[in-house]
Amino acid sequence: HVQLVESGGGSVQRGGSLRLSCxxxxxxxxxxxxGWSRQAPGKEREGVAAIWTxxxxxxxxESVKGRFTISTDSAKSTVFLQMNSLEPEDTAKYYCASGEVxxxxxxxxxxxxxxxxxxxxxxxxxxxx
Numbered sequence: 001h002v003q004l005v006e007s008g009g010g011s012v013q014r015g016g017s018l019r020l021s022c023x024x025x026x027x028x029x030x031x032x033x034x035g036w037s038r039q040a041p042g043k044e045r046e047g048v049a050a051i052w053t054x055x056x057x058x059x060x061x062e063s064v065k066g067r068f069t070i071s072t073d074s075a076k077s078t079v080f081l082q083m084n085s086l087e088p089e090d091t092a093k094y095y096c097a098s099g100e101v102x103x104x105x106x107x108x109x110x111x112x113x114x115x116x117x118x119x120x121x122x123x124x125x126x127x128x129x
Contacts, residue, residue, distance in 0.1 A: 003118060003119075003120045004022050004023060004024055004026070004096050004097065004098060004120050005022065005023045005120055005121070006020060006021070006022050006094060006095060006096050006120060006121065006122055006123040007020070007021050007022075007023075007123055008020040008021045008123055009093075009094060009123030009124045009125045009126075010124075010125070010126070011126040011127075011128065012086055012125075012126075012127055012128070013127070013128050013129075014086065014087060014088060014127060014128065014129055015085060015086065016086050016127070017082070017083060017084045017085075017086065018083045018086065018125060019080055019081065019082050019083070020036065020080065020081040020083070020094055020096075020123060020125075021078055021079070021080055022034070022036070022078065022079040022080075022081075022096035023077070023078060024072075024076070024077055024078060024079055024096075024098060025077040025078075030054075031052065031053050031054030031076075031101055032052075032053055032054075032098055032099065032100060032101060033050055033051070033052055033053070033098065033099045033100060033101055033102075033103040033104035033108075033109055034050065034051050034053060034070075034072065034079040034096065034097070034098050035047060035048070035049060035050030035051070035059075035070075035096065035097055035098075035099070035103075035104075035109040035113060036048040036049050036050075036070065036079075036081045036094055036095065036096050036097075037094070037095050037096075037097065037113055037114050037119075038090075038092035038093065038094045038095070038125075039092055039093055039095070039122075040091060040092040040093075043092075044114065045095070045114035045115075046061065046063075046110075046114055047061055047109050047110030047111070047113055047114055048060070048061055048063075048064055048068065048081070048094070049061070049064065049068055049069075049070040049081060050070065050103070050104050050109035050110070051070045051071065051072060051079065051104070052101060052104040052105070053072055053076045054101065057104060057105070058070050058071075059104060059107075059109060059110070061110060063089075064083075064090075067083065067084050067085045067086075068081060068082065068083050068084070069081070069082040069084075070082075079096060081094070081096075083125070086125075086127045087127060088127045088128065088129055089127075090125060090127050091125060091126050091127050092124075092125060093122040093123065093124050093125070094122055094123050094124075094125055095119045095120060095122040095123075096120070097109075097113050097116065097118075097119065099113065
């Protein structure tokens with residue numbers, strides 16, 4: 001898997017917003033699955049959202065559904081995670097990853113990706129009360 005570069009993290013208060021970016025320009029397949037995972041201190045990494053770059057299919061964990069939006073730019077070289085209505089429970093380091101198309105539709109972005117060991121540096125998101 002190609003290691004990707006995340007950016008856009010920061011510190012906000014409860015209810016605030018942040019937009020994370022992931023540079024996927026090194027990924028050379030025409031269509032693929034891109035996703036975000038996060039890991040809070042002392043907790044296992046969990047899948048947050050995923051998007052199939054070949055269409056408009058998006059996937060979210062229950063904990064962020066309705067608050068977070070995953071998207072790509074027109075060139076499919078950058079993946080964004082718009083995070084609204086942030087809660088202290090969203091505090092974590094966020095990572096992006098890529099995989100095959102089936103990873104989106106079979107749920108691997110949520111079940112298998114968090115167990116991978118090829119993550120990049122991630123970007124820290126801190127939400128205060």
